[in-house]
Amino acid sequence: MxxxxxxxxxxxxxxxxxxxxxxxxxxxxxxxxxxxxxxxxxxxxxxxxxxxKDKEALLHQLSMPSLEKLYKQLNSIILADTLSAEDKLKKISHDYIQFCLENKNMFDVIFNVKSTRVDEIDPKSEINILRLKIFSLMKQVLRNCLSIPENELLLNFSRIFYYQLNGILSTYSYLHEPIGELMKRLTPTFNLSVEILVLGFKEKLIQMGDD
Structure with missing residues (x-):
């Protein structure tokens, strides 16, 4: 006791x-x-x-538990053998959006304060290491959807995908509709947005191949 x-x-x-x-x-x-x-x-x-020790220690304590929880949640989706690559991308998108909306008051603190570039090779803080691991999970699934190598184009596609997710968050972060009802109502639209993005990326790859 x-x-x-x-x-x-x-x-x-x-x-x-x-x-x-x-x-x-x-x-x-x-x-x-x-x-x-x-x-x-x-x-x-x-x-x-x-x-x-300082403000950054407070930031670490506030952010790391949530980031670790989200990372484990998204990683478990990637490890699921029963889902296609595109279904994994939809599920990751869904869970990321829901997680961020459930933590909308702290979203900016958890993901953006003292953040680094997504292509940073050697981030110094544990927070940024974990943030980049979450981004890398999304990039990995997108790579599997498109069957392309790890290169600058994949990084740019992944950035576009991440921009789209955060655009959704900006659109719905101030609504007072219960999050469960919101997700149920809009998941078909969120899934469609993933399908359209993937189709657009594939079309761009075809155009680049023709060129």
Whole structure:
């Protein structure tokens, strides 16, 4: 059983994380100071340093559990033997969109704060390593759909695919419709968008082959 002091310590840490998440989401990571987080959490700024080295440590703690959960979820789709490459792409798209909508208040923090380019060779932070692994999963499935090698064209197609997913998120992130109902209503449209993108990529490959 945890002592009262241990329990208070955990509660303080959770309050700090909650305050940081709220401020990062509302004001932007770079605009928020440790003192502001402390004020929001109801503690001193020196207390924060007992738990977290700096703001980036807070970002890490806020983002990594969600990113790890999403990575495992998407990776399990790739490993499914019963799905075609295009069905995997549709399922990954569906789960990514749903995950992001369920975490829409923290989406920008989880995916974009201190982010690196998707073609970064050696990202330094664990957060960016995992972000790029998630992007690479999408790229891998798209590659299987198109039967093309790992090259600059695949990277560009993958970027376009990722832009499309985030366009969907921007379109529906402010709706108040329950997410389950939204996904049920729009999944056929989301699937159609994947089909159209894949067809367009294949047509572009044919045109390039003719040239």
């Amino acid at each position: 945890k002592s009262r002091q241990e329990q208070r310590s955990e509660e303080t840490k959770e309050q700090i994380l909650k305050a940081a998440g709220t401020l990062f989401a509302n004001k932007g990571f770079d605009s928020v100071s440790i003192r502001e987080i402390a004020k929001e959490a109801g503690c001193s700024h020196t207390t924060i340093y007992l738990y977290f």
